[in-house]
Amino acid sequence: MHGTAARPPAGRVSTTAATAAATTLDELDLALVNALQLAPRAPWSQLAGPLGVDAATLSRRWSRLRDSGAAWVTCYSAAGQVVFGSLAFVEVTCAPQAREPLAARLAAQPHAVSVELVAGSCDLLLTVAAASTRMMSDFVLSLARYPEITGTRTHLVQRLHQEGSQWRLDALSREQQRDLEPDVSGSADRILNADERALMLLLAEDGRRPVAALAARLGRPESTVRRLLAGVLGGGKATLRCEAAHLHAGWRSTATLWMAAPPTELDAAAEELTLLRDTRLSASVASEANLAAVVWMHGMDDLSRYEARVGAKFPALRVLNRAVTLRWVKRMGRLLDEEGRSVECVPMDVWRPVPTP
Template structure:
């Protein structure tokens, strides 16, 4: 489909209501979802199938970020190699998100690793040696106060941040990883379908999911095409916040309805922020409110995202529609799905 026709596609109010319901209860039965959105189960399922097939909305499962070492990498590239570098890193499983921005470091990456050593190897021996990369800037997340899976459509547009436990031995079971991998592609797969695809009994699927969810090791994320949904502008900020108020400021920024990411980091600045906005002019108002959260906060870098070809494992077209999925594989570890 052409960029023009993709960009022209919009999500209706009914579509957004359905997405919001699935953001709150990603694996609720269609009967329950239909009751919430004011329709019957068949209509709700059919509407979701249309959105999913069109790449306008999708639901995935992923290991919650605190179980990884999460990093944010800025790459400065020569102009003639910028597109090629972006396409290259989109193919790398440890790189879960890729944005091309207006910053002097044009590419902004989200990366996952099992440990600092694996992250160092990824950055220095792989990213740093790609032809055309002039500079690499790295920050390691210490606490994620909000990420995209905690953002919902609606007046409040945010949910409490998710937390999780370190991966236990349970994850060494091959059937566990297989089930989670399948849910990464489509988080709405039924237990029966998961059992069929993974070659295990349905009781095994139910036991695995119950344990993962009970222990907070797995999250489900309902996402949508930001352009079609009416939030075409993605703006990112690097902030320097006084250490004694960092947690308070990060939480306050996370509570702003437009905020999709609020992550305390060690690197250039100590807070990384990403937001969805209605139009470019909204960046000024958002930044003003952001700075009012704490006097003394300094903006070290601000940028608008020109295109986002990858978001939490989903490959996107220029209109932000899902056109593919790549399982996230943290550097130095076993495969886990993304969102």
């Protein structure tokens, strides 16, 4: 899959081993990723001023980061498109020798948008998205057909308080960030139609793909594609997200916490979590736990400090379980190598019927 002579399957993009050099991201790399977190499709000329670097240099930097899998821009349905029952975290237990091959099989499915090998009460943790509650049910029930799986536990998301596209590296100063603040006036008042879904799946492969290239892939005039882009992105129906290989960006550990908060304090606790620097995701869930947080840390010692800060603010909140990530196999549609670099894209086509394993 990674050789220079190999071609990725249709609908997927991949990097090559020759370009996947392991290197820590430098200050300009981190600043560029931070800028693209704020303005993922901004032209290089717009980013040149805030970053203090000419447009040609930024273009070359991004090409290197993208081609090596060290950073990428993807696209998926916005939180406003998510209804209760169409997003879930699924804990999976399996035979020890089956963990990695099973993770690879599940990661090939578009509905399993993220797959992690974890330490804790389960072996794998899946983030599952579907176009409807019926399709979510189909996916969860399909897991029973995998002979390697010995058990599952599903946590349906009731409300997303924060998700990964809202998290920032903070490599830029406040002044630089203000220059790139996005327009958040749009709202997702309609569901994505078929044309918009097709566009979104192309942006999932490369969120910075030029309009001309999008038009060629879709077989539509550029003027039509510009209108679709305005409706999908400006209308708040899809989210662009710039990611970086977390290990090379200084985030050495990640974990998911399952917590129980008194119902009267649930929303306040969930919103408070969004204010903590290490919180990547905060969600109310329907299970024994009613609150989940995905936490990114510079080291494992940070996890106890994170829990202490949360406990000091909400003494009645209890941590019920922890899933510490051993390795990310897939994150939001991107297959990752052991260094966290993107090696292949499986577009998050959550409208596709759930396959039978």
